[in-house]
Amino acid sequence: MFNHTNCDEKNENLDNLTLAKFLKYNCQTTHDSVDNLVMSVKPFDTPENYIRFLQLQAIFHKIVDDIYKNPNLNQKIEGLSELARYDSVIQDLQDLNTSEKAIKTPLPQLSGAEILGWLYCAEGSNVGAAFLFKDAQNKLGLGAEYGARHLAPHADGRGKHWRDFVAQLNTLSLTEEERTAALKGALDAFAFYKIIVREIFELK
Template identity: 25%
Template sequence: MTQHVLRSVLRDGTGDLHATLDAQVGALNSPAAYLAYLRGSHAFRSAIDPLLEAGSARIGWRPVMLSDATARDLADLGAGRRSPVTPPALPDAAAVAGALYVVEGSSIGATLIARRAAAMGYTAGHGASHLALQTGDPRRWRRFLDWLHAADPDPARAVKAARAVFQTAMTAFTQR
């Protein structure tokens, strides 16, 4: 399958959940909104990062792990953490690839979030270190898409896993 087709299948197969998650995260135009986003990010990444780390060892793509950085950012802001949510199972390479599509794709949105966080005074050194990690390599998304194309996962299994990961993120952002 070509890179363009596989990416389109994943985008089209998850677009509804992606839009819902974006709406849940919101505009991030206040410190309170940023803190809610940061808590949700930590609950999500604390759950999914260990699975991705284990899965990436099997398939050859290592995502940027953000759970420790989100914990530091919460500590910088004097804020408590939410409990991690229950992550989906990632039983095979196609499922890991689908999960990676979600977390690697989040770096695109992280660029906008980083600008909004900076406008509120959050920086790589205080409150937004996870964003600095996530956006530190502007070519990473393109390299990921090249890797995804070469990996050629089963599209249906990858979409199923990506949907489950989006649903996990939605749970993390709505828990209190």
């Protein structure tokens, strides 16, 4: 689901890598554990499971919605605000006659360059959502116009859109401290997602 955004804390000297490659290199096992956890709850096996998945997605995208609409970032990454998917998740929930779910876990308060790590994970998840979108279509009869809007590909195609996004992300001028903070944000995003998967699906 998160596909290429693999994150695991390492201390290698990767100063010569672009931001995207730096995050990718440092994000291996955590990404895999998130994907494995999500698929273990079989989100597309029943309508009830899919509703829980949507409620999970709503929480995550509510957190990153402000990042997509950040005025400063929108000056540096063209069309960023248009990529936000929180509203689409809410529409998907409404299609299925349900709504967001309150959780006990407090939402994280993001600051500084940490938001770049969260943004990287959020956009990367759209690339990895290709097979999720197919499952929503094939198993549940949902699609880009009903019930699975937020999983639909970008108009330019997932691959081209991701390359264009990464190219803009890599133009951001960051200090070493900010790159480290961005990595922390990515790691935190994965960790939080795992927490809310367990809460929404009532896993022990």
